[in-house]
Each structure stands twice: as C-alpha cells, then as structure tokens.
Amino acid sequence: MSRRILAPVVGIIAFLGLWELFVRVFDVRAFVLRAPSRIVPYLWDNRSDYLAGAWVTGQHAVVGSTISLIVALLIGSAMAGSRFLELAGQPVLTLLQVTPFVAYIASVVLWLGAGTPPALFLVALVCLPAYTFATVDGMRGADADARELLASVDAARWEVLWRLRLPSAMPALFTAARYNAGLALIAAYLVEGGNFANEGLGAIGKRAAAFNEGDALWAAIFAMALLGTMALLAISLAQRVFMRWHVSQRPQRA
C-alpha cells in the first residue's frame, strides 16, 4: 500500500529534478522555460488565488464529465441495443472527437453566455465520445452465456441492462474516465480563458499570458498538473472500490 503512494511521488520528484537540472546545466533563459525551483515558491506565495482558481476549474471538470457520463450511458445503451443507431452515431462521435474544440469555444460562449454554462457544456461535449464508445463496447462484450441465462428466465431489458450490461461496461468506462480526466481539465481551462467570468485557473493563465507574466503562467500550469494528478488518484480509488472483482485490481504475481 505504501508503495502505491511512494512510487508516484518518487516519479514526480525525479521528473522535477531532471527538469531543474536541464534548466541549470544548459542555462535556459527564464522566458523560455522556468525552473521548478522558481515556479513552486511563486505558487506557494499566491496559493489562495490558485486554490480558488483550482476549485472553480475542478468543479467545471467534475460536473461537466458527470453530465457527460450520464448522457453517454443513455446514448451508449441505445447504441448497444441497435446496430443501426450504432452505425449512425459512430461518425458523429468521431467528428466530435477530431474537431479541435478550441476553434469553436468562442461560438459556445456566444451561444450560452458567460461563466459556467459554456464550461460545463464544452467539458461534457469533449468527454462524450470516449464515454459513449466505452459504454457500447463494454455492453456489447457482456458474457454470452450469462446473457442467455438471463434470457432463459425472461429477464426484462432493464434487468439485463442493470445487472449484466452496465457492470460489464465498468472496466471500459474506467479506462475512458482516465483518458477523459485530462481532456475535461483542458477543456475547462480553455473555456475559462474566454468566458469573461475571470474565474478558474484558465482565467489566471490567460491573464498571465496576456501580460507576459511567466511565473503566474507556469504556476497555473503546475496547478493544473496537480489537479490532474488528484483526478487520476480519485479515479483509481473509485476503481478499487467498485471493481474489486476485476483482474486489474488483483495483486500481480511474478
């Protein structure tokens, strides 16, 4: 158990150490790349600003991806139940996935107004494809024998969905959640930079970039990284609780 916490900490410290070393050895100028030894104290000195920003960004990401997950479960179960819907939905979801969302952030803000709504909308939108694909694949992959067994006692559709298909989709959904965690934070950050609300890490980062405040910008990036790490940790914990039965959660041999 202690190894589970120790190993990531060692990994991060090693990475920061290499970074610091690189900046010092090659004498990289501060406007190109700042050394961690300069970013961390700045972040600490301004911690109340960054905590407030992280709180807003974290909320945008968590609420947005929760909405996304719920919508994806609905769309995904429909697509898993009908080949036609699946074929019809796939290209639309792929389109959503490959479109650079930075390009239409301004449109979303114009449409939904300033503040939280566009942030939630965009986060939900960018997380949708991965969650939906995971739902469809996971539900399709439900054990054929178990499906037949439930059919043999005339289990209702919702019973099969709830007792078999949804748990079967859990591993894929957790994988999607890891992938989406970063995506959701980035989407929230970018919308906050353009939603005229002056809230969240995105707003801090945008302002810092506009006024050429390198320390403030890099501190925002560090704060984002910390948020991301916490998100992944939370997902791992949830996975341990909800998927104790799964192969991935068992101690590995040799």
Next chain:
Amino acid sequence: MRGLTKDYGDLSVLAPLDLDIEAGSFVSIIGPSGCGKTTLIRVLAGLEPASGGDVLVDDSPPAVARSNKRVAMVPQQPGLLPWRTVHANARLLLDVNRSANPAGAADPLDLLHEVGLGAFLDAYPHELSGGMLQRVALVRALALHAPLVVMDEPFAALDEITRAEMRVLLARLVEGRGATVLFVTHSIPEAVALSDRVLVSSARPSTMVADIDIDLPRPRPADVEDEPRFVELCAQVRHALHGGTR
C-alpha cells in the same frame, strides 16, 4: 410436467422428432458433436422458436414456460458474473423477473452448504476452481425449483477427476427433488450413471436412433460404474451411437 411432444422439421438441424419425457425422470441425450442437441435444449428453454410442430413443457409452450420461469438452465460454461459473490450468483435467477418466481423458490443458502460451498458464500468467482464454479451454476439452476432443468454438457470443461465428483453430486442433488432433468453429454458413463433413460442422437439432421432404459436401481452407489449391468448398458449405448453415425 406431463411431458413434451415434439415434431418439427427445421433447416434439417432437427429432423421431425417425437419425444415424450416423463415428469420427474432424468433423461440424457448423447450424440456426435454438432448434432443439434444444443438446438434442442434452446428450443425447450424457449430461447429459439421451433420452426414446426408442437413443443409442450409442463403443458405450455416453451415461451410461456420461460416467462413463468419453469425451465432452469445449466450452460456449458458456468457463466457466473464476476462482480457477484458466490451467494449472489446462486441467487441470480431468483433476482430477475421476480414476479414469476415459483412458489417453492427459496434462498439457495442450504443448497450451497449441501454442495460444500458453505465456506465460500462471500467469495468471488475468480477465487474458485472450475469444479466449484460449476457447482455454483448447478445450485443457481436448482434454486429456481423449476419443474424442468436442462443441462448442456455442464461438465465438459472439467477434468476427469472433478467430473466424476460432480456426477455423484448431481445424482445426489437431483434425487427426490421431483424435477425433470434433460442432460446433454458426450460421455457414455456419465449418461448411464445418471439417467433413467438415454436417448442416442444421430448426426445432423438429428433423429433419435435409440432410446435405452437404464434399469439400474436407485439410489445408485458411487461405485455403480463397477457393476456388470452398468458395463453392459454402456456397451449398448456405444453400439447405438456407432450404428447411428455409420
């Protein structure tokens, strides 16, 4: 269960087939691979419609029997849900479509103890051996108290030693329960040791080439396979099987 008659022509998977199975009897179907035994089971369980003829399970068509939970299935693979404990898996068929649960259906706790899984109630499937998994699958089916139990080569994936144990266990479980059992197998000794009647099926399209009464007295001892009459019956089934494929 009054018995079932069956008489239908399919895409030649099952040739027209007449069959009456007496309520409460243990009947095995044995035949070459791919001879449509599984199809027969699926039709009986109401999972596939018959393409012709009439099938009655317990005086009603399979679809009705299925929605009334009158048929319990033991599939080839245990098909346990990995996120459910042993106890919860054994309860699975009772947990869905609850309104149709038969009057006699009860929590399978006693049955689990009876098959020696009393210490594993809260274990997950990945912690059990193949034989234990299949025992859970047996209990899951029997817990339903359905008048018809269909088993599709339930021991096919087990090793020979476990298989022999399961044979004895199944005989003990079914004895005196009053359920009709239809048992599909590839093993002649298994069929003879367990059954009141062995039906020998031909290759596709499936017809019953022999119908052999197994007159070994019940309850049968664990060493029934050493009895001369047992060996004789096995030989009889084997001849029918080879005669049928030739």
